[in-house]
Amino acid sequence: MILEYSNGLHVGGDSVKAEEIPNSKDRKYYILARLVDGEHLSYQRLSNDYFISRSSIAHDVELIKALLAKDNVSLGFDNSGTFISGGEIVKQKVIKRIVTDLLRAADDRSSILKLFIDSSSITRVEEIFQKQVQSWQLEVPEYYIDDIVISTAIVVDRGLLGHHIADAKGNQLGSLLFQFDKYPLVYELIKGVEEAGVYSFTPDELRYLSYIVIGNGFKFFMKDLQIPASFKSKVKLLISTVSDGLNIDLTQDTRLHADLTVHLYQMFLRLQAGTTVINPLLDEIQENYPQLYGTVWYAFSDFGSDNHIAISDDEVGFLTIHFQAAVERTKSAKRVLFVCPNGIGTSSLVSAKIHRILPEVSLIEVVSQVDLVRQDLSDVALIISTVQLPAQTVPVANISPMITTHDMKTIMNRYIDVSMDGSEQEVDFSHIHSIPFLAKDHVLFCNAKSRTAIIDSLMAMNEWPNAEQRNMFRQTVFQRDTVQSTYLDNGFVISHGDPSLVSHSCIGVAILDKSIDWMSNRADVVALLMIKKEDRKSVEPFMNVIMNGINNKDWFISRMMEISEHD
Structure with a gap:
C-alpha cells in the first residue's frame, strides 16, 4: 500500500482505534490510494474496513468516479470488486491530479498528500530542475515547471515502491525524443535527477518523461524543432x-x-x-x-x-x-479623458505623468469641465479629474492638481478595475424562444434510464434521409463519447456526431427525472446537437443558454419549459 497508510490504519484484518478511521471528508482519498496501489475493493469490504454503511461507500465511489472522469479514467468491476482500469501511466495521471489539487489547497493537506507521494521527492526534484532552468536562463511558465516537477517526482516515488511505467507509447515521435544530441536540454533536465543520485530511470520512464518535458516546454527546450x-x-x-x-x-x-x-x-x-x-x-x-x-x-x-x-x-x-x-x-482602444481647469502647463505636466504610468493608453485627451458635457463618452474608459464632477456614465478617478504618488496609485487602480473587467457581457436571453434549430417539440421531459434510450429519443426529433445515414450518425455520437467526454458540469451533457452526416440541422434536449450514469459522471440534462457544418455559427445562442444553465439549472429548466409550451 502507498506509504503503508502512514496514519497507522491497517485494513482488512486487525481492529483499529476510532481515532484512526478517516473522516467522511478524507475517506475517498484513502480508498483512492488503495485503488491506485492496485487493489480490487468490494463495497462490503470497504464497509467493514471503515465501519460505515454500504450506501456511504457508494457515495464515496461516486465522488471518486467524478475525480477520475476529469482525466477520462474509469473504474472497472470484477468478482473481486472495484479497480482502476488502465496501467501505470493511467494511475500516475490520477496521482498527479490529486497531488496538484492538494498542493494548491488553502488548508494543510499533508496528511492526505503522503498517501500518494513522499513530499521530499517533490522537493528534491524541484531543487534540481529549478537550478538547471535558471542556469540556462529559461523563462518557463510556473505551471509548466510545476507539472514537470510533479510528474517526475511521481515517477521517482512510484519507481522506488516498485511501480514502473512499462507501457510508454513507442510511436512516430519516439525517434524524435531520443535524438538527445540534437535536443540536449531535454536529456540534461531528466538526467540531472540521476546524476544527483535520486533515482535511475528505466528506458520507458525516460521516454515518458521526455514527452512530459517537451509537452510543457516545447518552445523552450526544443527551439529548432519545426512544427509540420x-x-x-x-x-x-x-x-x-x-x-x-x-x-x-x-x-x-x-x-x-x-x-x-x-x-x-x-x-x-x-x-x-x-x-x-x-x-x-x-x-x-x-x-x-x-x-x-x-x-x-x-x-x-x-x-x-x-x-x-x-x-x-x-x-x-x-x-x-x-x-x-x-x-x-x-476591440477598439478606448479613450481616457483628463479634466483640468488649471491651464495648459499644468495639464501637460499631469498628462505626461499619466502617460508614464499608463503607457499602453495612447488616447489621453485633455478637456475642460465645460467641454466634458458635450463629449460622447461611448468610447471612453476612464475620466481623470482634478475637480469634483457631477455623476458620470463612466468611472471617474479624482486626483489633486499636482498628481501625488497616492494619485498615481488611484489612477492605476481605477484603470485596472476598468481594463480587467474580464467577465463577458451579460447575454440577452429575451429571444430564447427563437434559438436556431430548437423547436417546441425538441424538448423532452422523461425518465429514461440509459444513454442509448436518450440518444435514440433525441435523434427521433430530427429528419433523416434514410436509416443508413441515421445509424452512421448515431454511431459517431457514441464514438465521440469514448474519445472525449461530452459531460460539461452540474449534470449537463452535450452530445454530437459527425456534422457531415446531418442533412437537416436540429437540437434536441432531454431533461431527466433522475440523473443517470454518463461516462463516469451523473447527468440529468442531455442535449444532442445534430448540426450541419454550414450551420455551426448558429449554435452560439444555444451554447450561451447551456453555459448559463450550468450555473443555474432551475433557470435552464424553466426556460426549456417555456420553449416546450410556446406557440
Missing part, C-alpha cells in the same frame, strides 16, 4: 470554426495562430504520454467566460475527434484564454 505544415493547417481550421461560433473574425490574427500552434503541438505531445497539464484557473475561466468556453469546447471537441485525441477540460480552459486575448485585440 499539416498541423498548422489544422490550427487554422480550428480558429475558423471558433470564429464562426463567436461571429468574430479571428482568422487574420497571426499572434493567435502562432500561440495556438505551439500550445496545441505541446498538448499533442503531452497526450502521447497520456497526460495533461492541470489548469489552475479552470474554475475562474468557466465562471468569467462561460460563453466563450462553451464555444471553444464545442469546436475543440471536433478537433479532438478528428485527431483521435482525448482533450480534457483543463486544455479547453487554456485555449479559452488564448481566444479571449484575441477577442480583446479586436
Whole structure:
C-alpha cells in the first residue's frame, strides 16, 4: 500500500482505534490510494474496513468516479470488486491530479498528500530542475515547471515502491525524443535527477518523461524543432470554426495562430504520454467566460475527434484564454479623458505623468469641465479629474492638481478595475424562444434510464434521409463519447456526431427525472446537437443558454419549459 497508510490504519484484518478511521471528508482519498496501489475493493469490504454503511461507500465511489472522469479514467468491476482500469501511466495521471489539487489547497493537506507521494521527492526534484532552468536562463511558465516537477517526482516515488511505467507509447515521435544530441536540454533536465543520485530511470520512464518535458516546454527546450505544415493547417481550421461560433473574425490574427500552434503541438505531445497539464484557473475561466468556453469546447471537441485525441477540460480552459486575448485585440482602444481647469502647463505636466504610468493608453485627451458635457463618452474608459464632477456614465478617478504618488496609485487602480473587467457581457436571453434549430417539440421531459434510450429519443426529433445515414450518425455520437467526454458540469451533457452526416440541422434536449450514469459522471440534462457544418455559427445562442444553465439549472429548466409550451 502507498506509504503503508502512514496514519497507522491497517485494513482488512486487525481492529483499529476510532481515532484512526478517516473522516467522511478524507475517506475517498484513502480508498483512492488503495485503488491506485492496485487493489480490487468490494463495497462490503470497504464497509467493514471503515465501519460505515454500504450506501456511504457508494457515495464515496461516486465522488471518486467524478475525480477520475476529469482525466477520462474509469473504474472497472470484477468478482473481486472495484479497480482502476488502465496501467501505470493511467494511475500516475490520477496521482498527479490529486497531488496538484492538494498542493494548491488553502488548508494543510499533508496528511492526505503522503498517501500518494513522499513530499521530499517533490522537493528534491524541484531543487534540481529549478537550478538547471535558471542556469540556462529559461523563462518557463510556473505551471509548466510545476507539472514537470510533479510528474517526475511521481515517477521517482512510484519507481522506488516498485511501480514502473512499462507501457510508454513507442510511436512516430519516439525517434524524435531520443535524438538527445540534437535536443540536449531535454536529456540534461531528466538526467540531472540521476546524476544527483535520486533515482535511475528505466528506458520507458525516460521516454515518458521526455514527452512530459517537451509537452510543457516545447518552445523552450526544443527551439529548432519545426512544427509540420499539416498541423498548422489544422490550427487554422480550428480558429475558423471558433470564429464562426463567436461571429468574430479571428482568422487574420497571426499572434493567435502562432500561440495556438505551439500550445496545441505541446498538448499533442503531452497526450502521447497520456497526460495533461492541470489548469489552475479552470474554475475562474468557466465562471468569467462561460460563453466563450462553451464555444471553444464545442469546436475543440471536433478537433479532438478528428485527431483521435482525448482533450480534457483543463486544455479547453487554456485555449479559452488564448481566444479571449484575441477577442480583446479586436476591440477598439478606448479613450481616457483628463479634466483640468488649471491651464495648459499644468495639464501637460499631469498628462505626461499619466502617460508614464499608463503607457499602453495612447488616447489621453485633455478637456475642460465645460467641454466634458458635450463629449460622447461611448468610447471612453476612464475620466481623470482634478475637480469634483457631477455623476458620470463612466468611472471617474479624482486626483489633486499636482498628481501625488497616492494619485498615481488611484489612477492605476481605477484603470485596472476598468481594463480587467474580464467577465463577458451579460447575454440577452429575451429571444430564447427563437434559438436556431430548437423547436417546441425538441424538448423532452422523461425518465429514461440509459444513454442509448436518450440518444435514440433525441435523434427521433430530427429528419433523416434514410436509416443508413441515421445509424452512421448515431454511431459517431457514441464514438465521440469514448474519445472525449461530452459531460460539461452540474449534470449537463452535450452530445454530437459527425456534422457531415446531418442533412437537416436540429437540437434536441432531454431533461431527466433522475440523473443517470454518463461516462463516469451523473447527468440529468442531455442535449444532442445534430448540426450541419454550414450551420455551426448558429449554435452560439444555444451554447450561451447551456453555459448559463450550468450555473443555474432551475433557470435552464424553466426556460426549456417555456420553449416546450410556446406557440
